[in-house]
Amino acid sequence: MPLPSVVAAVATAGVVFAVVCVVMLTASARAHAGACRRAYWLLAAGAAVAALTCVGGIAASIAMQEHVVHSQPDRTLLGSLLALGIAVSSGLLLAGLLMLPGAAPTPPGMLRHLLDALVIAAAVWFVCWVAVSEPTHLLGDRTPSGCRPLLIPAAIAALALGVSVITAMRAPQPRGPVVRVGAGVTLAAVAGIGLASGVCQGRTLLVDVSAVLLPAALGIVAFAARHADRMPVPPTDPGEGLAIEGELSRRGSAYAFLPMAAMATSALYHLLRGGEFDLIGIVTGSLEGFALVARQFLALRDVRAYAERLRDREAYFRELAHTDPLTGLANRRGLLSALEDERVAGAEAALLSLDLDGFKNVNDMRGHDVGDAVLVEVGQRLRMALRPGDVAARLGGDEFAVLMWARPGEAKRAASRLLGVLGGPYEQEAGTVFLSVSIGLAGCATVPDVATLLRNADIALRWAKSHGKNRVELYDIEYDVKLRRLTELEHELRGAIDRDELHLQYQPVVMLPDVRPVGAEALLRWQHPRLGKVGPDEFIPVAEECGMINRLGAWVLHQACHQLSRWLAEGHDVWVSVNVSPRELHAPGYVDQVKDALRAHRVPPQRLVLEVTEHAVSSDVEELIRRLRDLRETGVRIALDDFGAGYSSLGQLRRLPVDILKIDHSLVVKEMVRVVVELGHQFGLEVIAEGIGEQRQMTMVVEAGCKLGQGYLSGWPVPAEHFEARLESATSPARVVPVPEQKRDRDQNAGPTSRRAQNVRSVDSSHEMRQA
Template identity: 50%
Template structure:
């Protein structure tokens, strides 16, 4: 074979441009593709400079190609192919995990071995037999190694590149292009090596230029593919079919060989053994990867299961886990009790100390619950400061445990060097009281609600009467929403009498509700419901309008009483309330001094500063203020000095003589309060006077204004008119039966 004059130019051009391309890869290399680009650049350099070395040896003495002259290119081809292949596998999205890389190498080698088996069995071995009468190349011929080793390496690399292209992750087209470019470069180099040995000069020169194009394609493709790829799940069985198709074709080729020649040769047997070994290794790797994958799945399943059924803050079970256990074991199962637990006053901790301290308190609550429950009992956090405990056993045992938990949860919580104090309320419901999970939860929540309503920091067991109470309460609340529109509300009035004349000087307006189905609903029942539901504001406005309307009629008729109206603490928190009162007085032409607004001692104690400001604004427009229920348990002299009030109403509890008292103990208490009120310049009204003995007590104490059943219970307006029209003191008529007999001084305090 003669050496073409264009070979040196083509080889030199390949070397120069290949070096420039490798340099471009190195300059563009940035993490995480730097190592991959360096390997590809080194592989290209080994290939092109190996070609340049062989071309130089072939042109200096114009001798035909020999093993020695082809050796530089063969070595460069083998080394460059290995470097190109490793660089390809290091690209992002090609083979991220070591296991995936090893699988692709085995699958690529399997594809190459199967392809070689097909080629050898059907084409190469028959051609050797026809031309040399030998079925295998000579192992002593150097050309066998110069061409055979690059052939095996190149075919393997091409197979791996093909598998990589088929399994590339998004962007799939870019990474498949890079793998394909590497495969084309490897095969082009192999073809060029074969052409140098057996081809003509023009063929060699042409292949040099084609080889240059494949090198340029590799540079461009690898640069485009060198972008970070999103992570992907490494599945052990992915892409296995791609490797098995050539194996199946190799089996078909072997069968064809056996059918034609009736036997096979040693090389085919060796290749087939290699294919079998690769399949065995691939299967072992797949089994190992499958086990690891199954273990990871089990770990992740356990992790997500723990997340799904565990409260992340306290480590207790969450609502989902509690419901699951209740469904599976509690309903219809062995005796157990569900405890609903709520922390009293926890909102104040969050508001005053911050949510970090609040979270720390919740964590400590969880720890205390775990430490004080038996093995098998389940503690859960339902959300916020709500907890639950599912305890196996009877109600009596659960009640004892709940009492112990009250003590444990009521202990101080040491947070950042200072103590936080809380209490807990607990409701109990046995599974025997419910037929399903929702009803069991309902019963426990209802018991908890009663525990809170009855003073908090206590344990309440579920009682079927609670459901009746709840249904009644729900009905009352629903019907109360339309009571004003249906004109079911009315006002009654309890007179305030001046002593010793017995003359009525004022009245207290009290709301009554008569429902067509529920009958006469007590204020003690519906006023607290109105407070909780927010309806009390509407009712208070209606009462104020009706009371002022009635007072204006009495004034027009020539009477001169004043009227007092109970107001809710909600009203005093409304900035526009004073303006509303002024508008009502103006609309009904009522002098402001004829209106007394009563606030309970308990209500003003909750937010004294804002209440003081609002009461001062009311007094500034002429309205008088009365402090109701004084002495009912919240009395404070300092508070009384701060409050802008005009009237002090002594609570019934100070007036009524205890039945077991051996001496008259009420008299000195009334005297103290009356004297205090007079010293402060206040009018004093004694409430709840029910008999002459009590009248004697308050009269002796110097109290000239009284109110109570002795002078008349709450009555309709026409009875009040009769009292006002009487020329002297007369016994007040008893009201009609449907008016109701309720202690007027306690109606608003019940809310």
């Protein structure tokens, strides 16, 4: 069989293969959706047109071999038709290539890819034009000068080559499938050009070879496109697409320089050889310049859009950084920014510092979801209650702040209205929530900087919360002085025990009417070398707030037991009472602490009296009863101090396991002693009248039947040695406080009231106290 016949047979088989490729691409199109589906339909359509063109080329080759077509005009016409078909198929294939996933990150990126490819295509076209035109005339007589439509597929082939190069440089990984599709499209365009050129020139072998290469190119496209759906999905966010485009544009930035260098070199060579530039050369050069200018214009527009988006995002994140995400109010950073930007220091403005009273209970009892809902509503109420220009902020937790453009007096009236606005009920799905708010207010006119303004507002808020809450306090320099002293007291109190600055004084409890001491109340005193005498009404609240009260209470208990053991060892019939704070009483290990102190200092339990203030009854009655019962089981006696201050009721008094009632000094002044004494006796309790400072009060207490008294008239608090001297100077034997019947069986050392207590031998309990 002659060679042309073999090539024709192979070409015919190639046409069948091309049809198979069309079917494969059509199946891929049906299996996808969206832009990917359109890409496969375009590839399938381009492959179908290419297959028809290939059939036409083979038919033309057979006609030329059979001498059916032999004139040059007929071949030119057939070649032009084939060139148009190849142009259409190449255009469809190129469009499908650009729409494949991963070929271009975004739709605007497709235009940029086309312009970049146009730069390369124009350069390739120009170099080829210089090579095939006079004077180089590289192809010689084989130059298809008579078939002008070949210029169209030639341009598309050059453009497909450019797209393939740009895709290879910029497509994200894995870019192999798209690059292979681009190579197949380029090869199909080149094969189509050879097909049309062979028909134009009457070269049947060229037609047959091109008819073989064209189906092979379509096969490359079909098989590579099957893997193109694994490419990354284009981003939907424009900002993300711009970021990807900016990243991809930095890859292979030399693409524009190499084509321009090739064009300049070929143009210079063409002129040196004496060549001239015709319309095609001029158009190609102009197209190259247009592509470069358009690409730079798009790049500039992209840069501007990207910069604008960066500014928008920067503004958004700046706003986000200055905004509380829960309430939508400004956060602490936003408030500081407003204070700095508005230059409020020294201006007619005021800063309100707000704190929700009892909000922790809302989170603990209702849950954080309800707490967050309440905070959101607080933010809404603040927005509605403020004037335009005022700045509301949430500083964290349940702390808020308001920058108000008003004088302090006007701001205080507005803050008082906020008490009602924020103190109203909060209706939630879990139930109604009731809260109050404390507000501290500081004026800006007299402060030098923002830091001082914030500090003044916080001091005013702290003062409002420590003086009853649900109120507005305007900053005063006196608050600063007092809080500074409290801070200094807290700092110095932490080392007062180690520096041996604390000591106990004992106020006598006397038998009436002969005023004989039978007991003593141990009172804590603090003598600071620089601050002087610091009263217990000043440092005890500080100790409770800073968590020092338990340590102070333990020290007082051991000191009092140590002194009591010495007095008992010396033969004095006396007992000592120690005050116990509610925080100590609720400590888990307090009962064991009392047992250890009694054991370490060898003190009979009934000689120790623990005084509990009536204020402790108002916190948790059931827990208090359990604690007091545990203490009574150790043998110590319990005294209810400040009875009549207004906390406990008669029902609670009946339930409380106490042994002694200490009448508050206010009842002594109001001459209500008789009622309380009779009440105490009905409950089987001993009664001690406190605050006896006048003879008239002494007479009234004695007439009321009260056997025990305490006050300045019967003795001031004195050091231990002074109280011991008074015990020694007593002319008659001392009496102990009568013990109720239910405790007599536990009091092994207590004899009849007419005789001295049993000597329990001399005990130096300093070692035991150190051990405890």
